[in-house]
Amino acid sequence: MKRSLTLIITVLACCGFLNAEESGKHLFILSGQSNMARFKPALWFTPGINEALGADNIIVSFHAQGGQPISKWYKEWKSSKGETDPHAGKIYDSMMEATKVKIHDKMVRTVTFIWMQGEADSKAQNSDVYLASLNGLKKQLEQDLKRTDLNFIIGRLSDSGLYRRRDKKRVENMHWEEIRKAQQSFADASQRAVWIDTDDLNGEKNALHLIKPDGYSTLGKRYVEAAKKLIKENSN
Secondary structure, eight states, rough: OOHHHHHHHHHHHTTSSSOOOOSEEEEEEEHHHEETTTTOHHHTTHHHHHHOOOOGGEEEEEEOOTOGGGGGGGGOOOOOOOOOOOTTTTHHHHHHHHHHHHHHTEEEEEEEEEEEOOOOHHHTOOOGGGHHHHHHHHHHHHHTTTOOEEEEEEOOOOOOGGOOOTTTOOOOOHHHHHHHHHHHHHHHHHHTTEEEOTTSSTTTTTTHHHHTTTHHHHHHHHHHHHHHHHHTOOOO
């Protein structure tokens, strides 16, 4: 009888009928420049992801700073002219230091990196190296976290830079548009990456920053849904 019961339990477990939760926590790292710096994970992300995956299963690390180019994250950044940034990786190092404190002595089951940045690189006219920089940042994260199964969510650069403020007239802004395309290309190239549309979140004036609080709260919901989908689709 005991052997039969053991066999039944084993069969049920193998077939997925026992909902025993896998060990390890889901780590979310949120970073970027001003629109990410203005985002409040405690209000607009953490409650939703806690509800979806369980508060005891979540670690959220947040580090953002306005007005910063991607070179402050990607340590090997170079412009198309070979220029470098003497402070390359400075924000990244702070972000990773804070993250490693949060995950110390904890088993991490999944990692999702949520990124919202690009305005500074458009202004500096460095769109031609943005996709390479994103790929370099990905590799950097993989090396430091010692895993290659990272999920990426990109809050795509809004349409703000494609309009004049005074009359809302659409204008040509090559670098702004190219960064948007680079973010889409990065996400579309991997089943572990998605990009989020933010064009409808910055108000009628197509402002640089999203509308508070509705724009950011809606963005948070989109981050949560994207994270749930990536984790579910890529679970082993």
